[in-house]
Amino acid sequence: MPFPPGGATDVNARALAKEMESSLGQPIVVDNRGGANGIIGSDIVAKAAPDGYTMMHISVAFAINPSTYKKLPFDPIRDFTPITNPIVGHGALLMVHPTVPARSLNELIAVAKKQQLVFSSPGIGNVLHLINEAFNARAGIRMLHVPYKGSNPALVALLGAESQVMVVPPLTATPYVKSERLRALAYSGGKRLETLPEIPTIAEAALPGFQIDTGWHAWFAPAKMPERMVTQIYDAIRKALQSPKMRDVFVTAGYQPVADPPAVFQKNVANDIRRWGEIVKAAGITPE
Secondary structure, three states, X not given: OOOOOOOXXXXXXXXXXXXXXXXXXXXXXXXXXXXXXXXXXXXXXXXXXXXXXXXXXXXXXXXXXXXXXXXXXXXXXXXXXXXXXXXXXXXXXXXXXXXXXXXXXXXXXXXXXHOOOEEEEOOOOOHHHHHHHHHHHHHOOOOEEEEOOOHHHHHHHHHOOOOOEEEEOHHHHHHHHHOOOOEEXXXXXXXXXXXXXXXXXXXXXXXXXXXXXXXXXXXXXXXXXXXXXXXXXXXXXXXXXXXXXXXXXXXXXXXXXXXXXXXXXXXXXXXXXXXXXXXHHHOOOOOO
């Protein structure tokens, strides 16, 4: 797990791994190796033996990093075996701290044009960072970005008013919305979130046509992992997603269970790297 504990990627990985243990007949140990938007953990997996015992559950940051970092310690195509994309996120919530005098997206834009607001994110080039930057660009505002080492630390910053704004996955945002510790102004997906139907989409609230999903969560192994092992892991993931309880967990959190076959997902990875590269460019992010 190339992110710190507590974020949506970590929570989803643990839920899925637990469900897979019965069909695999052995425990799955979740080893958090956070840092550099998933690059540190990814590098560990890239250099591991392709024996089926070291794999990675990562967000779509994997497809974004090639466009936001000038040099990676691995080749995202050559050094990995893509297995599948268990779930795809429909969008994320644009949240503000209650001290921000805005109860709608248009009010937030007006505030941001009058004063400097700070938005936190799990790191440069993270999908949540990209959504916020794309929102800034469309709204004609410039909020100051402060990256943290994971979504949980970034959320803690928002809760403590170190930042005023953050784009947050529904899985982690919903409890804070319902307890009114944070205020949700809009959702980045194409339609409203089923669990929070009162929150409008960004397109509805202020910016017609705006829609950015949060991409897939996917499993990768080191390059050259034998096909029979890939099939075994893929089958375990598919079986886990067939559990009604597991599907409800993901759907409620704003994710769609997918799990494309390995051959299909392997072809899509390169396309996704190109697609997110275009979003990075449109957001005006310079590779570091």
